[in-house]
Amino acid sequence: MIIRRSFLALPAVLAALPSCARRPEAQPVAASTAPQLRIGPQGLTQGGLAFGQAAPGSRVTLDGKPVQVAPDGRFAIGFSRDAGPTARLAATAPGGATEQRELAITRREWDVQRINGLPSAMVTPNARQLERINAERKRIAATRRVDSDLPYFTEPFIRPAPGRISGVYGSQRILNGEPRAPHLGLDIAAPTGTPVAAMGGGRVLLAADLYFTGNTIILDHGHGVTSLYAHLSAMNVSEGEMVQQGARIGAIGATGRVTGPHLHLGVNWLATALDPAPLLPPA
DSSP states (O other), X not given: OOOOOOOEXXXXXXXXXXXXXXXXXXXXXOOOSSOOOBOOSSSOBTTOEEEEEEOTTOEEEETTEEEOOOTTSXXXXXXXXXOOSEEEEEEEOTTSOEEEEEEEOBOOOOOEEEEOOOXXXXXXXXXXXXXXXXXXXXXXXXXXXXXXXXXXXXXXXXXXSOXXXXXXXXXXEEETTEEEEEOOSEEEEOOTTOEEEOSSOEEEEEEEEETTTEEEXXXXXXXXXXXXXXXXEEEOOOTXXXXXXXXXXXXXXXXXXXXXXXXXXXXXXXXXXXXXXXXXOOO
């Protein structure tokens, strides 16, 4: 199935594409002293991942922070669950011409989930467990700072596993009556042992047993775009390994803090957690 894109375009300097991971084609850059800016109707939302195209050699910033640009001008930007209402995207071409635009970020509504019956130790960790959790958070944070030049970040992603969607991005979870941080991923429920595939090509940044997410794999797809696969019953890759899209990297399980076997799928742009659902083809 082909997912059509609309464009956010700066003909002389910049063209940014909405979410739905499809590789933008290289666009010819026309000389212009007054380029026009067009914005497509979709893609700039809370939790959204967008891909862009700038003139090769351009400098791009989002809200004043540098964005890595590939040699052919491609780049990625992302927006958090609570982003908005606006963001400023700017690009400066090699010749010095600058384009900038205030982007309107669409607000979304979020579900509330209540989960009861979890062991109290998993809801309220003790001092030793907290020490482990804090160390693991630092390790994960380090993967979120990786901004490699791998070229896989705009590949059309595939679904990593079949199954029922049992949890959605952005929902607020209340565990044993205690409000917790929002759920920043997509849960796919399936029997233990169901194969899990890499949603895109990349390098394994992490393959480890973590307190909350159990057996966890993080893949780097390039330009700050990473995917996370949690609660696995098995891990079939090692840190530093390169994997192709569709390669089996593990199996669905119930490790870590869970109520049943499922895959927790996460997608990040650097430290910003994104909604995986719009990036996947229909089930």
